[in-house]
Amino acid sequence: MNPIRKILMPLAGAPTAEAALGTALLVGTRFEAHLEVVHVRADNREVAPLAGEGLSGAMVEEMMTAAETEARSRSAAVRALFDRFTTQHKVPVVAPRGTMDEAVPAGAAIADGTTGATASFGVVVGREHELVAQLARLADLTVVSHPATGDEVSSSEALHAVLFDSGSPVMIAPKRTPSAIGRRVALAWNGTAESAASVRNMMPWLAGAEAVSVLHSPDYQRRGPTYDGLLAYLALHDLRPEPIAFAARDRDVGAGLLAAARDWGADLIGMGAYSHSRLRQLILGGVTRHVLEHADLPVVMSR
Structure with a gap:
């Protein structure tokens, strides 16, 4: 049985959405997995309480109608992106989430008789961060679009909800x-529980990799086991990663980590997220935030 069978992909109208779809497809093809693409549309009934006092019923109704029109337009644009991508x-x-009869079997045959990824598209209504985190609890991996700016890193409730609330x-x-x-x-290792969770979650990747390194x-x-302990642990799994020491760049550990990964030629990084508190990292900066903002290769984060 493949260890990655279901990939959740929350899809919005971000400029990096198509690159995220392409990334998810690469993963899905490798593991013969199903891509469950979901667009979360805001519940416009929540507009009324936010409108405040002093507005007439007609004005609130007009606001809700405008919000609904905008939400439908956005959903249509996202669906068009999905259809264009899957066609290309x-x-x-296949059918979106549903009964067991609709589930995609492992190694499902596609049109040309080979095996590979399948995809579905669904729209759910509610608060994006809550729904995405809940859906991610029954996914082997969630793929999210790259935050376009530093502000998006700090304000991306969906990204942090998956990290903190999905498991x-x-x-x-x-x-x-x-x-x-x-x-x-x-593998980025610092001895924390978060980095240990990352190692376990990265095992499907390590088993099929041509080369593995420990940064x-x-x-x-x-505080916790050093990289020597990790090397001994991975040896029990018949893995012989290359240890690579790195140093902070301009006092920025995240910059040093990414530079070491690039110099080694990594095409994927696995790491723990927020071994310091999220609030501290958002205020003072930190390795997780730097990697979120500046990574130019896929990064799998775990908590």
């Missing part, structure tokens, strides 16, 4: 679709 890449589109790993796609994922896998640094290490 010849991805079989599942999340892949942050790069701004451009990569040519390959998982041939050269870099470590005294500037990054926290």
